[in-house]
Amino acid sequence: MEIGNQAQIVRVPLGRANAYFVISEGQALLIDTGIRRNEQKIVQASGNLGLSPSNIRLIIITHTHYDHCGSLKALKDMTGAGIVVHHSEATCLKEGYGGFPKGTTRLTKVISLIGRTIGKHLGGYAPVSPDITISERFGLEEYGMDGYILPTPGHTLGSISVIIANRHAIVGDTLFNIFRKSVFPPFADDQEELLRSWRKLYDTGCTYFYPGHGNPFGREKLRRSLEKRKKRTLDAGKYPSDRRRAAFC
Numbered sequence: 135m136e137i138g139n140q141a142q143i144v145r146v147p148l149g150r151a152n153a154y155f156v157i158s159e160g161q162a163l164l165i166d167t168g169i170r171r172n173e174q175k176i177v178q179a180s181g182n183l184g185l186s187p188s189n190i191r192l193i194i195i196t197h198t199h200y201d202h203c204g205s206l207k208a209l210k211d212m213t214g215a216g217i218v219v220h221h222s223e224a225t226c227l228k229e230g231y232g233g234f235p236k237g238t239t240r241l242t243k244v245i246s247l248i249g250r251t252i253g254k255h256l257g258g259y260a261p262v263s264p265d266i267t268i269s270e271r272f273g274l275e276e277y278g279m280d281g282y283i284l285p286t287p288g289h290t291l292g293s294i295s296v297i298i299a300n301r302h303a304i305v306g307d308t309l310f311n312i313f314r315k316s317v318f319p320p321f322a323d324d325q326e327e328l329l330r331s332w333r334k335l336y337d338t339g340c341t342y343f344y345p346g347h348g349n350p351f352g353r354e355k356l357r358r359s360l361e362k363r364k365k366r367t368l369d370a371g372k373y374p375s376d377r378r379r380a381a382f383c
Contacts, residue, residue, distance in 0.1 A: 135302070135342070135350070137298060137299050137301065137302055141156070141157060141158040141159075141279075141280070141298075141299070142156075142157050142158075143155070143156050143157075143298065143302055143304070143344065144157065144179070144183060145344065145349075145350065146175070146176055146179045148168035148169070148172050148175060148176075149168075149169075150168060150169050150201045151166065151168055151169070151201045151202060151346050151347055152166070152344070152345070152346055152347065152348075153165060153166045153167055153168055153172075153176055154166065154304050154344055155179070155180065155183065155185075156279060156281070156296070156298055156304070157183060157185070158278050158279055158280075159278055160185075160189060161189055161191050161277065161278045161279075162180070162183075162185055162189050162190050162191065163190070163191065163192045163193075163194060163274070163277065163279060163296070164176065164180075164190050164192070164193045164194070164209070164213075164215065165193075165194045165195075165196065165296055165304050165306075166194075166195060166196055166202040166203065166306065166346060167193065167195075167202065167203055167204065167205040167206045167209050168201065168202070168204060168205055169200060169201050169204035169205065170200075170204040170205060170259055170260075171204075171205065172204065172205040173205040173208040173209050173212060176205065176209060177209075177212060187212050187213040187214075188213065188214065190209075190213045190215045191215055191216070191277050191278075192215055192216050192217075192218055192266075192274075192277055193206065193209060193210065193213070193215045193216070193217050193218070194218045194219075194283065194294070194296055195217065195218065195219045195223075195227070195264075195294075196293060196294055196295065196296075196304070196305070196306025196307070196308075196346060197220075197223060197232065197289060197290040197292060197293045197294070197306050197307060198219065198223040198226035198227055198232030198290070198292070199232045199233075199234075199235070199257065199290070199307070200231075200232065200256070200257040200258065200259050201346075202306065202307075202346060203227065203232070203259060203262075204259045205259075206227070206259070206260070206262050207259070207260035207261070207262040208260070210262055216265035216266055217262065217263075217264045217265050217266070218264065218265070218266045218267075218268065218272070218283065219264045219266075219267060219268075219292065219294075220267065220268055220269065220285060220291075220292030220293070220294050221267035221268065221269045221292070222269075222291045222292035223290065223291070223292035224264050224267045226292075227261065227262055227263065227264055228261055228262070228263055228264075229261060230254075230258050230259050230260055230261035230262075231253070231254050231257060231258050231259070232257065232290070233250070233257070233290075234246050234249035234250045234257060234321075235289060235290060235307075235321040235322060235323050236321065236322065236323050237320065237321055238318065238319065238320055238321060238322050238325060239320060241320075242320040242321055246321060268283055268285070268294070269285070270285065271283065271284055271285075274296075279298065280298065280299050281296060281297050281298040281299060282296075282297050283295070283296055283297075284296075284297055284334065284335075284338070286305065286306075286308045286331035286334060286335060287324065287327050287328075287331060288308060288322055288323070288324050288325065288326075288327040288328025288329070288330070288331045288332075289306065289307040289308055289319055289321065289322045289323065289328060290307075290323055291323065291324075293306055293307065293308050293331070294306070295308060295331075295335060297338055297340060300338065300339055300340065301339070301340055301341050301342060302340060302341075302342045302343075302344065303335055303338060303340040303342070303343050303344065304344040305335065305343055305344065305345055305346070306345070306346045307319050307321070307345070307346045307347065308328065308331055308332070308335065308345075309332070309335070309343055309345045309356065310345055310346075310347050310348055311343075311345045311347065311348030311349055311350070311351050311355075312347055312348045315358070315359075315362075316359050316362065317343075317345070317351070317355060317356060317359045318359060318363065329360075329363060332356065332359070332360055332363075333360065335356070336353070336356055336357065336360065340353065341353045343355075343356060
């Protein structure tokens with residue numbers, strides 16, 4: 135998608151998950167890297183866009199699950215790009231294992247339990263040390279981009295999103311787009327925190343959202359999902375705690 139001044143966002147479908155390029159004036163950010171052995175697909179995609187590996191200045195990891203950073207070490211070696219991750223998940227990258235999140239439905243709770251039992255046998259990847267760790271908003275102007283990184287915890291403690299030109303949000307697994315009427319993820323470690331992050335994303339004013347799973351979607355779908363979650367909480371007869379109320383205010 136063109137985002138003005140010859141900048142663009144390009145989705146790279148990798149089967150299990152999406153990676154994204156943000157390109158401006160011949161320089162690029164790469165956001166997430168898919169599972170192991172996805173590096174050639176990503177390099178091929180960059181070549182199709184007229185980029186060489188050296189044009190990739192930063193690799194931003196939205197969170198440290200295996201389907202988002204499985205090819206990170208290989209791409210770091212191929213590009214020399216700096217790696218950015220939230221400080222709370224830096225150790226996960228260094229250990230090559232980001233764990234499994236909690237399920238948000240009966241089925242995904244079972245899947246999560248199985249995943250936690252299998253552990254590194256399924257969810258491990260080559261360890262790599264990050265170059266930049268963040269804990270708050272981080273500007274991208276130094277890298278030729280009109281944008282910033284925004285912490286959006288909930289799916290994991292260290293989940294982050296990338297906001298470009300105040301209109302486009304690349305959100306990792308904070309939002310999914312695999313269901314017709316909802317963007318609620320099937321896995322999330324802290325659902326109350328997740329809803330606060332949804333509100334934070336909505337308040338950025340962004341009109342387009344680019345999830346780690348599924349196609350990009352518009353602001354209206356996020357608004358409807360926020361309202362649906364609020365109604366579900368109230369209809370269940372649960373009087374929200376102060377923390378939960380803050381997610382909907």
